[in-house]
Amino acid sequence: MKVIEANDYYAMSQKAAEMIIDQVRKKPDSVLGLATGETILETYAAIVNDYQQNQTSYRHIRTFNLDEYIGLGADHPNSYHYYMNEHLFRFIDIPMSQTYIPNGLADDIPEECIRYEKLIGQCGGIDLQILGIGRNGHIGFNEPGTSFDSTTHVVELAHSTRIANSRFFSSLEEVPTHAITMGIATIMKSRQIILLASGKRKAHIMSQLLEGEVTPNIPASILKTHPNVTIIADKEALSLIGKEQRKVYVQ
Ligand code: F6R
Numbered sequence: 001m002k003v004i005e006a007n008d009y010y011a012m013s014q015k016a017a018e019m020i021i022d023q024v025r026k027k028p029d030s031v032l033g034l035a036t037g038e039t040i041l042e043t044y045a046a047i048v049n050d051y052q053q054n055q056t057s058y059r060h061i062r063t064f065n066l067d068e069y070i071g072l073g074a075d076h077p078n079s080y081h082y083y084m085n086e087h088l089f090r091f092i093d094i095p096m097s098q099t100y101i102p103n104g105l106a107d108d109i110p111e112e113c114i115r116y117e118k119l120i121g122q123c124g125g126i127d128l129q130i131l132g133i134g135r136n137g138h139i140g141f142n143e144p145g146t147s148f149d150s151t152t153h154v155v156e157l158a159h160s161t162r163i164a165n166s167r168f169f170s171s172l173e174e175v176p177t178h179a180i181t182m183g184i185a186t187i188m189k190s191r192q193i194i195l196l197a198s199g200k201r202k203a204h205i206m207s208q209l210l211e212g213e214v215t216p217n218i219p220a221s222i223l224k225t226h227p228n229v230t231i232i233a234d235k236e237a238l239s240l241i242g243k244e245q246r247k248v249y250v251q
Pocket of ligand 1: 036037038039040131132133134135138140141
């Protein structure tokens with residue numbers, strides 16, 4: 001695992017976009033694993049900007065999103081389907097039929113999890129997976145305690161996650177209680193992983209991640225055992241890392 005320290009949120013986003021665009025140019029039929037949330041917003045804006053300036057093409061790209069709320073459809077403004085359309089897909093030339101997101105409205109949710117996991121395999125697996133990190137160390141919606149062997153599954157969202165995400169809803173009650181998420185084993189199968197972290201609110205978890213052990217209590221800690229992980233974090237997110245750990249990880 002290596003860590004690239006960026007000066008600020010904007011620089012972090014530019015670096016992340018650069019790595020994603022590089023992957024798309026090198027392998028135009030790449031399979032990308034995508035995240036939602038606040039951290040990655042500017043990365044998507046930079047990708048859209050590059051598309052408009054340089055016409056990098058996504059025509060042969062396929063994407064798999066990490067997660068989706070159960071009970072929210074693509075037309076719900078808080079669904080991750082909606083988010084992806086609004087922040088990325090509708091601005092680039094990717095055919096919508098090549099963008100995959102778990103269906104939170106499926107009649108048979110356990111079956112939907114199996115279908116989604118299989119589909120990733122049928123597409124040849126994920127070349128580059130982008131992750132954010134929750135303040136409790138979650139990746140996707142894999143909350144602390146999730147088995148490292150988990151594949152795509154249903155989760156009950158941690159109270160802290162619902163509170164964190166309630167900023168996008170008009171009240172906490174409206175935040176769904178369950179979601180479908182790629183599992184930790186699904187994420188770990190990706191050939192390359194980039195994890196983004198920005199701001200003081202991520203500083204504590206980043207120090208726990210970089211200074212602590214690999215434990216299911218911090219789901220992201222499993223990334224230390226993956227052969228190709230790059231963390232791109234800004235100065236604030238890395239502000240609590242001790243000097244020694246800095247030497248080990250930070251470039
Ligand atoms: C989103 C996802 C989550 C977020 C994480 C960080 O698809 O899977 O794990 O990446 O909660 O969210 P932000 O960026 O909003 O702090």
